[in-house]
Amino acid sequence: MAQQSAITVFDGATTPVVHTLQPVDNKVAKDGSRYALWRENNPSLPVEAQVKIELIQRELQGGLVETRVAASVPVMEAINGQNAQGYTAAPKVAYVDKAELRVLSPRRSTVASRRLCKQILLNFSNNVATTVTPVSAGVVDEATIQLFMPT
Secondary structure, eight states, X not given: OOOOOOEEEEOXXXXXXXXXXXXXXEEEOTTSOEEEEEXXXXXXSOGGGSOEXXXXXXXXXXXXXXXXXXXXXXXXXXOOOOOTTSOOOOOOEEEEEEEEEEEEEOTTOOHHHHHHHHXXXXXXXXXXXXXXXXXXXXXXXXXXXXXXXXX
């Protein structure tokens, strides 16, 4: 089981920007669900305007383990100047783009079968039509494939 630590990711911009996400929260709910949160720590942005990653794992009825990984990217509104008194309002979050990976794992499934399923989905979503080595490391693989949540 991995210790929750900072995550470094690149975005998909024309000139990619690196985002370093710091661990913010890690808890177990009363129903047994596990929750881990990472958030960027950019001092020039309000907390609600920073990129975040959520990792949630819970057991569903029938023995399925549901693991969800969600990335949220807030977009700030554009400020168009000032009023007659010279006041410029502070920017606010205009909207939040969100992408999520949801993996349902029957207790009888294996690491190999879960990894194969995830890799097919990722190859399809990335339009990959050649052989690629499946990712078998990192917090997403540990949670969705190996069923280990960070501590």
